[in-house]
Amino acid sequence: MPRSSASRSEPTAAASIGGEFCVVCGRADVATIDGECADCYAKHHALVRVAQHPTVVLCPTCGARLVGAHWERSGTSALLTSEDLVKFLEPLPEVGIRRVHWEETGANPLVRTLTGALDIRFRGTERTIGVDLQVKIEHRTCLECSRRAGHYFTAVLQLRGLEERIKEPSRELRARIGRIWDHVLPEARTDWKNAFSWREEKPEGWDIYFKDKLAARAMARWMKDRLGAQLKESPSLYGRKDGHDVYRVTFCLRIPPEADPEYRAKPRTSSP
Numbered sequence: 020m021p022r023s024s025a026s027r028s029e030p031t032a033a034a035s036i037g038g039e040f041c042v043v044c045g046r047a048d049v050a051t052i053d054g055e056c057a058d059c060y061a062k063h064h065a066l067v068r069v070a071q072h073p074t075v076v077l078c079p080t081c082g083a084r085l086v087g088a089h090w091e092r093s094g095t096s097a098l099l100t101s102e103d104l105v106k107f108l109e110p111l112p113e114v115g116i117r118r119v120h121w122e123e124t125g126a127n128p129l130v131r132t133l134t135g136a137l138d139i140r141f142r143g144t145e146r147t148i149g150v151d152l153q154v155k156i157e158h159r160t161c162l163e164c165s166r167r168a169g170h171y172f173t174a175v176l177q178l179r180g181l182e183e184r185i186k187e188p189s190r191e192l193r194a195r196i197g198r199i200w201d202h203v204l205p206e207a208r209t210d211w212k213n214a215f216s217w218r219e220e221k222p223e224g225w226d227i228y229f230k231d232k233l234a235a236r237a238m239a240r241w242m243k244d245r246l247g248a249q250l251k252e253s254p255s256l257y258g259r260k261d262g263h264d265v266y267r268v269t270f271c272l273r274i275p276p277e278a279d280p281e282y283r284a285k286p287r288t289s290s291p
């Protein structure tokens with residue numbers, strides 16, 4: 020709203036900043052935007068808005084959160100964290116959120132009511148403001164859990180040590196094989212990675228479940244060459260579906276210890 024030149028020319032001697040004063044409180048020693056000083060502006064405007072219909076979609080089995088089209092943070096608690104909540108805060112461009120202290124005030128498990136005390140910085144000064152938030156909780160089983168629950172796989176890749184009889188403590192063996200898997204997986208072809216369903220820790224290594232036999236076979240063969248491993252394939256009849264037999268294939272990959280990316284860093288120990 021344009022102010023008249025008459026009011027602008029009022030003798031505001033203390034008006035050091037552009038000769039302006041706050042149209043609300045009359046202060047002339049502070050900067051104004053749209054005619055208001057920061058304090059008055061903060062009284063009349065929500066410095067931090069809350070998103071409309073805040074919803075957290077979480078997997079009741081593993082706690083993963085649906086973020087956009089992806090499931091993230093599998094293994095987290097079903098309790099809302101500040102990581103869940105901060106994305107529902109919409110600060111004005113001039114506002115920086117420093118800290119938020121949340122307190123849950125409602126007891127409904129599907130609609131969580133929270134109040135947040137926000138320490139913010141606005142036009143050079145710190146202040147604390149309060150927000151109220153109602154978050155709807157939506158339970159949805161994540162992709163990985165639904166595959167696991169439906170046992171949806173057609174091939175298993177067993178990652179094992181070289182020896183059939185376990186000599187070393189199996190925790191160490193599992194750690195080593197897990198490291199090797201983590202090391203090679205990023206290098207694998209995208210369609211193989213997409214066929215990967217989930218993995219399970221076994222006393223003697225890891226079982227990697229695939230949705231697709233061909234991808235599992237290609238990956239197993241590539242890992243055999245890549246790691247200097249031994250590969251054995253064994254089909255197993257699983258059942259009948261739509262009038263024909265359904266086979267699941269098991270690939271057993273026996274991996275030498277040298278394939279471990281940390282192998283050379285370890286001191287050699289003489290075997291008995």
Ligand SMILES: [Zn+2]
Pocket residue numbers: 041042043044045046055056057058059060
């Ligand atoms: Zn003011």
Ligand SMILES: [Zn+2]
Pocket residue numbers: 078079080081082083093160161162163164165
């Ligand atoms: Zn899940």
